[in-house]
Amino acid sequence: MRLSRSFLPTFKENPAEAQIVSHRLMLRSGLIRQTASGIYAWLPAGLRILRNISQIVREEQDSVGAQEVLMPTLQSADLWKRSGRYDAYGPEMLRIQDRHKRDLLYGPTNEEMITDIFGQIINSYKELPQTLYHIQWKFRDEVRPRFGVMRGREFLMKDAYSFDLNYEAAVASYQRMMLAYLRTFQRLGVRAVPMRADTGPIGGELSHEFLILAPTGESGVFYDAALEGQDWLDTPVDVTDPAALETFYKRVTTPYAATDEMHDTTAWEAVPEERRREGRGVEVGHIFHFGNKYTKAMDVSVVGADGERLYPEMGSYGIGVSRLVGAIIEASHDDNGIIWPDAVAPFKAVIINLKAGDETCDAVCEGIYNKNTEDFLYDDTSDRAGTKFANADLMGHPWQIIVGPRSAKEGRVELKRRATGERHDLTVDEALSLVLAGA
Structure with a gap:
């Protein structure tokens, strides 16, 4: 969505x-x-x-x-x-x-x-x-x-x-x-x-x-x-x-x-x-x-x-x-x-596009989203980054896949676990493997 x-x-x-x-x-x-x-x-x-x-x-x-x-x-x-x-x-x-x-x-x-x-x-x-x-x-x-x-x-x-x-x-x-x-x-x-x-x-x-x-x-x-x-x-x-x-x-x-x-x-x-x-x-x-x-x-x-x-x-x-x-x-x-348990959450992850309109950011986000349209929420709005992060935490998505211009050029994303606050710099495939495994 x-x-x-x-x-x-x-x-x-x-x-x-x-x-x-x-x-x-x-x-x-x-x-x-x-x-x-x-x-x-x-x-x-x-x-x-x-x-x-x-x-x-x-x-x-x-x-x-x-x-x-x-x-x-x-x-x-x-x-x-x-x-x-x-x-x-x-x-x-x-x-x-x-x-x-x-x-x-x-x-x-x-x-x-x-x-x-x-x-x-x-x-x-x-x-x-x-x-x-x-x-x-x-x-x-x-x-x-x-x-x-x-x-x-x-x-x-x-x-x-x-x-x-x-x-x-x-x-x-x-x-x-x-x-x-x-x-x-x-x-x-x-x-x-x-x-x-x-x-x-x-x-x-x-x-x-x-x-x-x-x-x-x-x-x-x-x-x-x-x-x-x-x-x-x-x-x-x-x-x-x-x-x-x-x-x-x-x-x-x-x-x-x-x-x-x-x-x-x-x-x-x-x-x-x-x-x-x-x-x-x-x-x-x-x-x-x-x-x-x-x-x-x-x-x-x-x-x-x-x-x-x-x-x-x-x-x-x-x-x-x-x-x-x-x-x-x-x-x-x-x-x-909210901090939703994985099995209950409305979405497994939210994709946060930190620079909507940037060609590379958009391409990476669209690539992730198009493979997971049923399970992922895509924050494609033009809101400020702080607003996007606040909304993601408020809604309690188990994972946040954060896509910025610099990391997107390297095919990498930042993955945040809502329950612990831990963040990891990963390739897109590595991030998706963790999210879809639910752990």
């Missing part, structure tokens, strides 16, 4: 309405624009980030056997009345009527709808297990939307739902999803710590939140410092082996970690004092096991091996895709702007 023809507005000043770093930087770097309270339009660079995150989430869901579907944003109120949650959910649910006076709602979550769909199709225990997911927009009418996409009213979410024959199989599905989540966050370039948590309005008994540690987090957290250096994914885990899953699960959930809502002071005191850590975290995922709460309430059953009907055990697994954009920025930025 050529910057001179792009829809990528950037701003020097911090917007008055933005209270936290991620909101300020998302507005300043042209990722989003607010259209109503807690509702945002995603501009081209922001949409590219959403798609990058979604694709990694999708691949890791597929890797543990989940199957993608797409459910509508609007749901019939009758489904929620069947489960008993329509009146209990609260004012966060946006309730509406169509022209025929039928009650509808803009889905805040999809347990009811997926249970109904499952019940229409699956009839026998032989067809279990099933895990279905989608990546879809949700709406929760927050009383006080704030912090940009971190606590907006409309948000993009991956939610998955597992259906199993019995408790043991349901726990194995839960553990597989724990693995998929940790793999997902690792690929996104962030460390999200799993913490025991309250199940909230979704219900159930087994529940973990995944939190990225950040000063602006909405939850107080308490955790064992042993978690800070732990590499949970240093050895492969066979998702078809229950024993391997159980070993993995114990390994990642044994060190003390809890939100302030679930903090157990007795257990906390058992952690050696020098290893106790307190802070705040941004929730980016939440997984639940809630048994047959919904299948029983909605009378969705399958025929068991003995011919009797039974209610499948369910789990629910959410990742806040749009919230992750803000959370990653909170965890990865400096005074100059």
Whole structure:
């Protein structure tokens, strides 16, 4: 994408309405624009980030056997009345009527709808297990939307739902999803710590939140410092082996970690004092096991091996895709702007032409750009060099390929790594090899 023809507005000043770093930087770097309270339009660079995150989430869901579907944003109120949650959910649910006076709602979550769909199709225990997911927009009418996409009213979410024959199989599905989540966050370039948590309005008994540690987090957290250096994914885990899953699960959930809502002071005191850590975290995922709460309430059953009907055990697994954009920025930025992990960044690199109009500079920049039009942003504007550098740092491109008149004549460029600030004088081919390798 050529910057001179792009829809990528950037701003020097911090917007008055933005209270936290991620909101300020998302507005300043042209990722989003607010259209109503807690509702945002995603501009081209922001949409590219959403798609990058979604694709990694999708691949890791597929890797543990989940199957993608797409459910509508609007749901019939009758489904929620069947489960008993329509009146209990609260004012966060946006309730509406169509022209025929039928009650509808803009889905805040999809347990009811997926249970109904499952019940229409699956009839026998032989067809279990099933895990279905989608990546879809949700709406929760927050009383006080704030912090940009971190606590907006409309948000993009991956939610998955597992259906199993019995408790043991349901726990194995839960553990597989724990693995998929940790793999997902690792690929996104962030460390999200799993913490025991309250199940909230979704219900159930087994529940973990995944939190990225950040000063602006909405939850107080308490955790064992042993978690800070732990590499949970240093050895492969066979998702078809229950024993391997159980070993993995114990390994990642044994060190003390809890939100302030679930903090157990007795257990906390058992952690050696020098290893106790307190802070705040941004929730980016939440997984639940809630048994047959919904299948029983909605009378969705399958025929068991003995011919009797039974209610499948369910789990629910959410990742806040749009919230992750803000959370990653909170965890990865400096005074100059965003520092995107390679896998998330809207562009792998920005080509900075220090003298647009110079025949040699233009030729070198065009040569690089024409080979990488999908992945590179080309700053071909006539702005001053300082402005170009400031915009590149603000937008957080992992690499900056800097082309000046002197180096261009020698077929060389300066390559800057955004995360470290390191600069290297390289040939064009050497620079491209580093950028495309992502390291």
